[in-house]
Every structure is written in structure tokens, then in C-alpha cells.
Amino acid sequence: MTDDRKTIVPVWTLATGDVQVPVLTGDEPMTSERLAELRGVLAVLADEPIATLEAHPLPDTIDRGRGIPLDAASPLAQHLSQLITQTAQGSSAAAKATASGEGLYRMVIPAKVVAQVAQGVVRPMAVKGANGEVYSALVNSKGRIVDQARLVPVGQVAAAGAAGGAGATAGVAVAGSAALTVAAPLVLMAVAVGVSAHADRRRQQAIERITELLEQLQDDNLKAERRDLDGCRFAIDKATAILLDQGKLGVSLGLDSAAHAIGKALIDAADRLAGWQDALDELPDGKAVEIATLAKSFPGIDDHGGTFRTHLEIAALAIALHRRVIVLQAVEHAQSDPDNLFENFTRELKRDQQRLDELESGIAGVLVRLSALELARPRGRRPVFTSSEVEHLMRVAHRIRQLGDGVTATRRSTDVAIEIARDTDGSVTVFPALPV
Incomplete structure (x- = not known):
């Protein structure tokens, strides 16, 4: 170079x-x-x-x-x-x-x-x-x-x-x-540090997007989910600093509590993913779908923000935080056996990766399926729609198509x-x- x-x-x-x-x-x-x-x-x-x-x-x-x-x-x-x-x-x-x-x-x-x-x-x-x-x-x-x-x-x-x-x-x-x-x-x-920094950058991006979305929503439950997850950052940051300085982790850091909160968020994300997948499976094959029908299972999908998009970002936040925890666990185990550094490190990194990868892959699959849907004109007695109704349908169709834009097309290393x-x-x- x-x-x-x-x-x-x-x-x-x-x-x-x-x-x-x-x-x-x-x-x-x-x-x-x-x-x-x-x-x-x-x-x-x-x-x-x-x-x-x-x-x-x-x-x-x-x-x-x-x-x-x-x-x-x-x-x-x-x-x-x-x-x-x-x-x-x-x-x-x-x-x-x-x-x-x-x-x-x-x-x-x-x-x-x-x-x-x-x-x-x-x-x-x-x-x-x-x-x-x-x-x-x-x-x-x-x-x-x-x-x-x-x-x-x-x-x-x-x-x-x-x-x-x-x-x-x-x-x-x-x-x-x-x-x-x-x-x-x-x-x-x-x-260890590079992967941890990457995961933390993803956390920062998710928090920025969640904050922006929550400004449009009056949902105390979602705000509480965001606070609980972002609050885990302090324990993770301290644990990262201690481990990378060759220290030992203690209960007083609160890493166990942080890992518990992240685990709960991942379970919620998996449950939501299952609901989204079921909703898509119930749609008739090869037929256009009304916006109102989609909005029942994906609330706010027809708007710029919405609950569905906030759920997506909360899932991304939980995954990013857990990525950092996995790296911490790997470093701790590798340092505990200094004669077998890299083997321990790689083994610990792999332990929880598969579950996170499957969750991310499932969410990506939902977004791809949504982006491929054809939207139907809303039913009504009037044979002609106003220009504002047509513009709204076009905007929603564009937003839904964009859902698949950020999905990683390949998992090739x-x-x-x-x-x-x-x-x-x-x-x-x-x-x-x-x-x-």
C-alpha cells in the first residue's frame, strides 16, 4: 500500500x-x-x-x-x-x-x-x-x-x-x-480490542437511531428497554478496561447484571422475530398485501419511525452489546491459560456466536421478505383515490422496499x-x- x-x-x-x-x-x-x-x-x-x-x-x-x-x-x-x-x-x-x-x-x-x-x-x-x-x-x-x-x-x-x-x-x-x-x-x-471497538461502534449507532425513533413515539416500555440496555455499557466498559490491562473481573463491576439484562433483551428479540416470521407465513402467496394488514403485525411500518423499527434497533443494540461480552469472556479465559492463548480465545469466541448469527440472519430474512412484498390499494367504496392517498401508498412502498437495502447479502468471510x-x-x- x-x-x-x-x-x-x-x-x-x-x-x-x-x-x-x-x-x-x-x-x-x-x-x-x-x-x-x-x-x-x-x-x-x-x-x-x-x-x-x-x-x-x-x-x-x-x-x-x-x-x-x-x-x-x-x-x-x-x-x-x-x-x-x-x-x-x-x-x-x-x-x-x-x-x-x-x-x-x-x-x-x-x-x-x-x-x-x-x-x-x-x-x-x-x-x-x-x-x-x-x-x-x-x-x-x-x-x-x-x-x-x-x-x-x-x-x-x-x-x-x-x-x-x-x-x-x-x-x-x-x-x-x-x-x-x-x-x-x-x-x-x-x-480482542478491535472486535470490541467494532461492537461498541455498532452500539453507538443503534442508540442514535433508537433515540431518534423514540422521539416520535410515546412508549414508556420501549424507553425502559433502551435505558436498561444502554445502562449495561458502563459495566462492559469497566470490564473491558480491566481485562485489557491484565486485571481480574469482580462481582462489584456489575457485569453479571449487565449480561442478564442483555440476555433478556435477546430473548425478547427472538420472540418478536418468531412473531414476525409467523405473520409473514400467514400472508397469501403471490398476492398483494394491504398496508393496514401489515401494520397489525408490524406496527408503524407505514411510518418513518414506528414500533417495529424501534424493535429492530433494540435487537441490534442487544446483539452489539452481547458481542462485546463474548469478547470479554474469550479474553478472560485466554488469559487464565497463558500457555494456550489462541486456542482458548477462538473456542470462547465461538461459544455464543452461532445463536447471535442465527438471530441476525432471521431478522435479515424478515426484512428481505418484507421488502419483496407487493402492496395492494386500500379497499374502499370510492373508485378513485385522492392524490394524497396515492402519494402515501408510494411513500410506504418505497420505505418497505428499503428495508432490505441494509441486509448483508453474503456471510462469506x-x-x-x-x-x-x-x-x-x-x-x-x-x-x-x-x-x-
Whole structure:
């Protein structure tokens, strides 16, 4: 990948365990396309998850409010600092790129690994009011994505062992293999924080939409649901900060109460989903449906806001919050067994993913079915409708068709990028994980 200044960017190949693969890289610069090909090949050939880490210049302006900040003493920041220090001694490209102490580090996890680690977790998040754009921290001073740097492989080195007790699996790759840095703790913490940041961003977006919808509704029950769910954020934020700083969770945090409230919201969402599916099943096949008939099972579907749309956003909020809880559980279990970091981490991430994926898939199916419905003209004695009635029918039809626009068309895994801004004092900000 190159920025406007044609910067030479060092790139590390990170493994999460001792692996041996053929030497696929030399010392010469390569393109981002070539690096993507190599990532795919390494993911196929290696038994352990393999990622790449690029060191880019820090953009002039960057929205740190989208990420999760960690101080220099946190395990992730320490692992990154140790990697930089040790590789700078044997690589002029790494030494030059990291000399200032600050930079934007971009870790890319191959699709094969994403399927193991975060399937269903990471999805594109459209910028509000924009068409098809996604959030990205890797931009230059003009706001354009930095995607043309000349990538230089960093030679084989050993990542330092477990800083702060984060894990002891770091070491040198098997002799004769490709230039792999064994850095399970660094990869694990980057994935954990990036996925958590992504889920929290989805929570923020859901809260914004719910607040906007509730302004049009006078429904105390829905407002209470929103308050109960958003109130869970404080316990989750505290638990996230403690775990990512290598602390231990306690009952006083209130995470158990938060998980209970989220669980109740997920049950409500599943019940509502079943009702929506039953209502669609009862509609006559191949026949147009009146708006009034739809509104009985999907209240407010004929309006800009409505109870149905609020239920959708509350479900999205509950799912986003539970995604963060799952990551917390995974990190806690992985840190409890430092000799088996990545296996524990992936196993815990998978535990509850299937149920959440099925819920999201069911809601997406309802939206797609609704968007495909043909609306019938309302029944009445008058043979001719007024212009306002015709306009209302057209507006409702347009809104219902739009329900399927935001549905993910495929569940195929893609490479995932996690961007980490590092300051001169060693502190870092990890941005939401994004599909590449």
C-alpha cells in the first residue's frame, strides 16, 4: 500500500505459534496486492493463524473517539513496543519507520482466520448519511485512504515473551521457515480490542437511531428497554478496561447484571422475530398485501419511525452489546491459560456466536421478505383515490422496499483489518475492526 509520498512501509508476518512454511518473501519491496496473495497462501499452508502488520505514518488528523484507548503499560501497547524495539535492531526499514515512536499500525487477519475467530462479529459499518462508505483510520491529511505504500518484509525476529503476564507463546519461528514472528499475545489483544471497538461502534449507532425513533413515539416500555440496555455499557466498559490491562473481573463491576439484562433483551428479540416470521407465513402467496394488514403485525411500518423499527434497533443494540461480552469472556479465559492463548480465545469466541448469527440472519430474512412484498390499494367504496392517498401508498412502498437495502447479502468471510494508532509515549488507540 502507498501513500502520496511513496513511503516505504515495513511489514511483519505474525504467527500465533511455532509453524513452518516455505519461504515466500524476500527482502525486496512488494505491492499490497502481492502481500494479500501471500497472506492467503500462508493461511492455507500454516497450521496456526497468521497475520500481517504494517507500520504507516500517523495521519495528520485522526478521529480517536471511534477507538478504544490503552495506555503504554497495557499488554497490547507493551507487545507492540517490544516488537518495534527488537525488529528495529535488525531492519533499517523498520528502524526508520518507527524512529519517531508514533505511527499507524495496520494488522490484517486473513479470511480463514476470521472464520475461526470472529465470524459474524465484523461487518461493514456505513457512515451515517454516506453511500457505501465505511469507517477507516488509514487516511492522509486530505482524508483519502492510504492504500499504495511499498511494503518491505521485516526479517525473522523473536517477539518478546509475555509482557505483564499476557502470555508466553512468543518466540522465533522454526528454522528454515518464512520470516515469521511468533506473537500470539499481540495478535490476540489486537483482535480482542478491535472486535470490541467494532461492537461498541455498532452500539453507538443503534442508540442514535433508537433515540431518534423514540422521539416520535410515546412508549414508556420501549424507553425502559433502551435505558436498561444502554445502562449495561458502563459495566462492559469497566470490564473491558480491566481485562485489557491484565486485571481480574469482580462481582462489584456489575457485569453479571449487565449480561442478564442483555440476555433478556435477546430473548425478547427472538420472540418478536418468531412473531414476525409467523405473520409473514400467514400472508397469501403471490398476492398483494394491504398496508393496514401489515401494520397489525408490524406496527408503524407505514411510518418513518414506528414500533417495529424501534424493535429492530433494540435487537441490534442487544446483539452489539452481547458481542462485546463474548469478547470479554474469550479474553478472560485466554488469559487464565497463558500457555494456550489462541486456542482458548477462538473456542470462547465461538461459544455464543452461532445463536447471535442465527438471530441476525432471521431478522435479515424478515426484512428481505418484507421488502419483496407487493402492496395492494386500500379497499374502499370510492373508485378513485385522492392524490394524497396515492402519494402515501408510494411513500410506504418505497420505505418497505428499503428495508432490505441494509441486509448483508453474503456471510462469506473476508480479510479483516485492525488499525492501531501509537503515540510517542507508547500509548495506543485501537480502531474498530473492519472487513478489508
